[in-house]
Amino acid sequence: MHISKNKNYLVIYYLITQSKLILLILKENMSNDEIENVVQQNCHLIQEYLIEVASKQFRAPVYNLQLTATQTKQRFGASGQLLISDIYYDTEYGENSTNIAFKYFNEEAGALVELKNSIELDFRFKSHPHFATPKLIFASTKDPVLLIYEGINAINYDEIEVTNKASHAGELLAAIHRGNPKPVNKDIYKGLARMIGKYIEATGLEKKISDGLGRSFNKMENAMSGCDPFSDFHQSNVMLSTQDDLINKVYIIDPEFMQKGRFDRLEDVGTFFAFQLLNEYKETKSIKNGLREVNEFLKAYQRLNLIQQGLTWKQMYPNGCPLSFFVAQWAIMDSLDKSMRLQKVITDPELLLQIKFADYILFTDPFKFPE
Ligand SMILES: Nc1ncnc2c1ncn2[C@@H]1O[C@H](COP(=O)(O)OP(=O)(O)O)[C@@H](O)[C@H]1O
């Protein structure tokens, strides 16, 4: 038996001989060949799915399908890692390929929650066929914890240039938030605002920002805006597919943090736009373009919310729009996260700029609800 000195190979070899799934041992420094090897060893798990896809592609029942090659991209995320793979195969009708996403989790709980939430989302999208989650092909809850999804032929919201994308994302969020609005549990945000004050003491902006957060926070008074939030509604979790330069399908992925409760629905909107607005502010000291996109998003959200719940933004928030609270809070919390991860002080120029951005947002309070 040949045993390679390369540690990665050793573990893979062992696991293959044990005919187990493999990938927990994937490391950042694995070569492309090693990664492809791992993907190919896992392809038997999706053989039936491949046959189904190929039968659709060739419009005839496929009985013989052989894997010919794979081409894989690796992405490292917060709760695990993802392999996005083009799988090439040969059949009695000729060659073709399809895309598959292998999502590996560090913990079983994360995968189970993501599964449960995907089912919940599919239920909410029943009357909206242009919203979807990727189809699940295979799930394993241990050794390794792995969900295999269809690879969707779509591009992340933040990476695609296409008109009306903010409208589609706004309607998508309204569909996700579907359900009778409840009063917001403001305690969640009160504690946060206090913690933020302490953290930014050294910047000299503490009083101004605390006052600004307070002003915005007060707009949640009497608001009927509580909902079950998506909670990780980043632009990279919304994917758009297009046909002839028009959006024809909107996907939401990665629902691991969706939860039940009485969170303010603008928190998801803040999460969605804060990073984009911060980047525009860094470059131009203004947020003109982003603001236009936010307005388009809020308008579309309202359009669907009116159909679903019969409520406008102004009816849900009689005291005005507290979106500044959530955008500012995101910028500050993100800088706090960076300062801990990178061991930097809050007065470090990059981190301080995020605090100044929060101050700018709270001071100018630029967000208005559409009519
Ligand atoms: N089913 C899929 N098909 C195609 N690309 C995907 C799929 N799932 C995820 N991706 C791509 O991988 C990225 C990260 O996946 P995601 O599930 O959001 O994991 P993370 O927890 O790392 O954010 C996404 O932003 C998207 O570009």
Ligand SMILES: [Mg+2]
């Ligand atoms: Mg994600």
